[in-house]
Amino acid sequence: MNPETPRRSVLYMPGANERALEKAKTLPTDALILDLEDSVAPDAKPEARDRVAAAAASGEYGYREVTIRVNAPGTPWHADDVRAAAEAGPAGVVVPKVDTPETVREVEAALEKAGAPDTTAIWAMIETPKALFAATAIAEASPRLTVLVLGTNDLVKELRAEHVPGRAPLLTGLSLALLAARATGRAVLDGVYNDVRDTAGFEAETLQARQFGFDGKTLIHPGQIEPCNRIFAPAEEEVERSRRIIAAFEEATSQGRGVVTVDGRMIENLHVEEARRVLALAAAVAGR
Known part of the structure; x- marks a missing residue:
């Protein structure tokens, strides 16, 4: 893994939306997460899986690092998602709800069984208190694991906390994830900012993430890309x-x-x- 691979802006794109996947080819984001999980309704997941796998294998996204977010382990779609992702060979497979290093090793084994290329990394989503306390072990669980991704919405829910400016309820969790990434030589991405209309709030949170030491931030709207790229780039x-x-x-x-x-x-x-x-x-x- 090149530690200087730019991952300033990492945009989630709904896998069921063909227009969104096409539009992503023109957006100035450093990386894409083609999503099969939260943004896809249960009855649309098989079709979305085929569409996302074809997009990831197309080679039409230029410099953008293309990853696929599979459904979480234990769901009815997880095994088929991992198998399809392995065959598509994206830059990474984003795995939600990674609470233990065993989950990483299981995904690694499934990817290799399905013939995933060595270049397909695992990105582990850290979304629960249990995951945060195991973050170092998770990061070290496989040489394929190169990125930790904070799932801050789920973390707020698990903590029974509130979304507040400055993110005081999350500071300990953010620090634990960052420490685990730096101790193990992995990259680490901050979670999303939910209010796409609040430009000032987004920029403040993005600046906080950079000051903490994060490598970049996950995004939910194309309008968030430019300020994110600017803030995370060296001035x-x-x-x-x-x-x-x-x-x-x-x-x-x-x-x-x-x-x-x-x-x-x-x-x-x-x-x-x-x-x-x-x-x-x-x-x-x-x-x-």
């Missing part, structure tokens, strides 16, 4: 400062100096590593 001043840090450090090293300062601040190896990460992400984003 020009951040890029320029990163260049100055690397240049100053390399110059000091070549001269045998042990002390380096940039803009009046002491620079250490950890700052150089972060500067290189910022430049790598900026270059990847520019390639979009």
Whole structure:
């Protein structure tokens, strides 16, 4: 997994809606989750499965990372969804309600039995208190698992909490998921923002997610893509400062100096590593 793969904006698209799947080919989102779960009525799931599998296998989505969200383990559709996803070979299979590492291993075995390519990753949705306490074990359960996805709506329900500005009831859970991802080298995506008309609220929550350290945010409406991409992309001043840090450090090293300062601040190896990460992400984003 390339840690600098841009996943700033990750848009859910309803698998039963053919027009939505077609429109997704033109949207400037970094990744897509073609959904077979919540957005698809029970009687429409078989047809949606065929449509989503064909879309994921089509190769018509350009740079966008295309994933399929299957129905949760234990539902009547889960096994057929996983099998169809394996045959389609998307970039990832998004698995809801992952509470234990055993679930990850079961999905991994099902994917491999169905002939999924090695490039098809598992994205595990973390949606319950049980999942949060097991997040590190879940992240480590398989080398196929590359991304943790927060299901904040379900988490709010499980906690009997409320959706409030600043997300105080969720801060512990967000931190646990983030810690698990960073401890295991996985990416981690924030949950959705429900009010598509509240632009200011969405931008505030997206900025909070970036400040926390999330790699990106899952979205429910195309109108959320532009602010999400902007907030999660390195700003020009951040890029320029990163260049100055690397240049100053390399110059000091070549001269045998042990002390380096940039803009009046002491620079250490950890700052150089972060500067290189910022430049790598900026270059990847520019390639979009």
